[in-house]
Amino acid sequence: MTGADWIFHGGPVLTMDSEAPTTDAVAVADGRIVAVGASKVAEVKASHTEIVDLRGSALLPGFQDAHIHPVAGGLQQLQCDLSEWHSLDDYRQVIRRYAAHAAGEWIQGAGWYGDVFEGGFPDRLELDALVGDRPAVFVSHDAHGAWVNSAALRRAGITSTTPDPAGGRIFRDHAGQPTGMLAESAAELVTRLIPPPEGNDLEKALLSAQSYLHSLGITAWQDAAVGEALGIPETFPLYCDLDDRAQLTARVTAALWWDRDAGLEQIPELAARRKAAGHRRFQATAIKIMQDGVCENLTAAVLHAYRGQPGNHGMSFIEPAALTEIVGRLDRERFDIHLHAVGDRAVRECLDAIEASASREWDSRHQIAHIDLIDRSDVLRMRQLNVIANIQPLWARQDPVLVETKLPYLDDAQRSQHFAFRALADAGVALAMGSDWPVSSPDPIWGIHVAVNRTAPVADPHAADERSQTEPLLPGEAISVQSALHAYTLGAARANRLDHLTGSIEIGKAADLVVLDRDPLHTPARELSAIRPRLTMVGGQVVHESAGE
Template sequence: MRCFIKCLLVLFSLSVMADTRILVVNANGYTLDENGKLLQFSRLLVEDGKVSALDPAQLPHDNLTRIDMEGKTLLPGLIDAHGHLLGLGANLLEVDVRESPSSQAAAKAVAEYAFANPNQSWITGGGWNQELWPDRAFPLASTLDAEVSNRPVWLSRVDGHAGWANSKALAIAGITKKTKDPVDGKIIRDGQGNPTGVLIDGAMALVEREMPPPSASLYAAQLEAAGAQLLSLGITAMHDAGISHNVYDFYMARALEHTLPVRIYAMLSATDPTLPQMLDNGKIRSADDFLNIRSVKAYGDGALGSRGAALLAPYADAPDQHGLMLTQPEDFEGLFNGVLSAGFQLNFHAIGDRANQLALNQFEKSFKQVGGQDLRNRIEHAQVIAPQDLSRFAALKVLPSMQPTHATSDKNMAEDRLGKSRMKGAYAWNTFIKSGVALPLGSDFPVELANPFYGLHAAVTRQDRNNQPVEGWHPEEALTIEQAFRGFTLDAAFAAHMEDTLGGLTPGKWADFVVVDQNIFDIAPQDLWKTRVEQTWLAGKQVYPTK
């Protein structure tokens, strides 16, 4: 089975590659060399979908198409090192309450969506964030009931670590006053112990297991919607942080059909019961690099906004809470050793300082027991780190995979949750860079908006898009534009073992590039987020806007 899958992908991918040459001229081009040095060029020669030369001295005489960029800025295609592809597609197709100013407004948006979609048995969506509402309180089932009571409603929190249900959904799931909290989750209750409608982390499964399973046609619609948006934003590759066996099969089929819209580095979900079978299939990398599977996403703790991030000390704004571990510490050794022994990279979700410390401890133990230190293992998010643990990432060769817009979105809430004294090891991008470790960057879409120029802006300014705070939030941890650009290109490719063909426009790499409306290396940092993509190219073919 393993050989069949690999050989089929290779043979099919090779069969669709065309013998074409294009010469891009009059470009204000930028890329990084293999050492991360910024290079400029004006001409780009592409043969068979890959870069053949920058500013070539000699040109082939036949089958050459010239593309004049009219002096516009050209960049390598950007790579989002942590996102959720079909989750983004679902977000685009379902009810989105991200912009709702209150729980009541969110419920009214749900009602409007339900009215427009009368045949949907469940009303699903998400994006709510109680920290942006006037009362900053978790929402109630009764608020949804007032608008939609005859169909179950389930809305995920913006970070995906909590869900909001109406009473119909709670009843279908059998959640009552007598329902016990799972070890990896929490049911929010009122003073009498009754469920209020919000479920944290592992408790979300009580509702989600009652929902209709997604179909292949739904996956296809989600993929199409997400792919179109990413290409319009200049994202040509992304790391899909946690896929089920069903999605694994779906991606494999689309790779064989050559119909994946962007390049996908897929992480197998550690919670999928068929993980051993997928590991046994071995690593997958299609010859056209549209699908690469050689890693596992594991789940350490929850999120800071829902107080699910596991902390060493209590929450400053909830002294009785320390957060939640989604994978229990006694299960770490079997998980880590099993994944590393299979030769797969382990990418471990950890937001709180306790979760990060436990993960680093286990990486250190597992490397001594089974090896695997050179697999470029990662900690996804790495948001809050005990100061004494910051240097351990470089020492252990564990990559902090981080999302710059998390800091600018979390800046007010994070200090409430942690207190100022614990901010020293939080969102510490510059400290990681100085330690010598690669820093792959992403967005965690759809938790945050997918636009990579929002991420570049946040990384460089430590400000939100209203230029607040004026001096930047903990500006000592800001990156230069070159460092941030590397995070979304070369370091992201390195974190996926794909720096040989992705992450830049040097000879031998795929000709994935974008044309933008301003020079990001020669503008005020506060304007980075305003950058707009005019063209996106994949393997020397224009894919946005479509012709």
């Protein structure tokens, strides 16, 4: 080393290193952290060193998202994106305007919220009036449902006699006719008919998403469904190609999609994919398994029947015995297993499968994502089994979606279990945070704000009402700013199997860093969501810098 390429000083440095949690200066050379602390940093200063005076701003390890769908987010930005609005009148205006100029036969969009519709679900007649007879499909913000028009239903051959597919539901009116709302796998009856993206649209979507995520201080992520899944086209070759061409500036861990219909025979192909990745900044070390749906459409698997729905306990997409066999086989292949479980029954089934079949003889990073509900008896089990809680903090507030389309289906006991972050942390469960974007905003600062306050960020368009802003959801489940920062840095890095390289500011680790415009540890809790990134660096290269910096 001939001297540092970068020196950061003049502000607090939050290292996420438990042995030295704060310092006052950091030096970077050849993409790595080479010195920490002012006296050591001074020794590596050279004539070519770029000096960054933080001017009181804070330096942290780059944020990581442990559960995200960036290609879906990027494609949504290229289509009819409803994510910035939250009213039926706004949806009508945006859809009508988009449909008037949309190319191609199909009209596609995403991002709608059920609470804007009477009864919580959209109707085909509304969409018919907006787009006419062109087939149209709009995926819900949580990607667990699709709103389609009459033309799309006809294309798919969906009628009053069409049975619900396994793991899905066709919503019907009192006469038995499809309403245009399709939940879970039923959406695929329509989405599989949509022509694939043209030309380099997928690449444009991913690169656009990458740039956007860097602007939020994100330096790495785990793509939670790599494969043909959830209406998202195959992206594994794209990731490999971008990585080979050095256009992947983020570090990405793929959670390869588990096809429920393909069974155990798909494991050799998944292992081959893992071997094919890993050239530079892309690795495929995890497998994504969907065990249930979401509470809002009654497909999350719950221990107690939904309120007002006698006998309805939601859906387990994989039978528990089969799940145990799958988890055991994947664990023996040394795959990290990334399990989607929203309901408390699904969480228990996932823990049962891990306990019954997973080895304790290797450093696995098995994780359960979402955990909207968890029975208190299973909290300690997560710690005992060394399972990571992969949580989406932005959801833990009393916004209209939760209050109007979810809580009505939950009894008092279920409501008391909601997003139990503090209970998990107090039990010693490792926390990793992610956004599930485009389900919700990928802004880590917003997620931290909600995790600490249990109320919504001031600027969130989906939670602008007084209750969202001022009435915390189960305030006893709030966690500290330090815990939330850890979960978005070193905690997420561990879930992403990147903690040997990133997630903390330590000598020898990669210079994946973010500069925030103020110190989150000394910012009033209610003002956390106003913090903004000034600079984002990956491997010693600046990938985002705010205008004027």
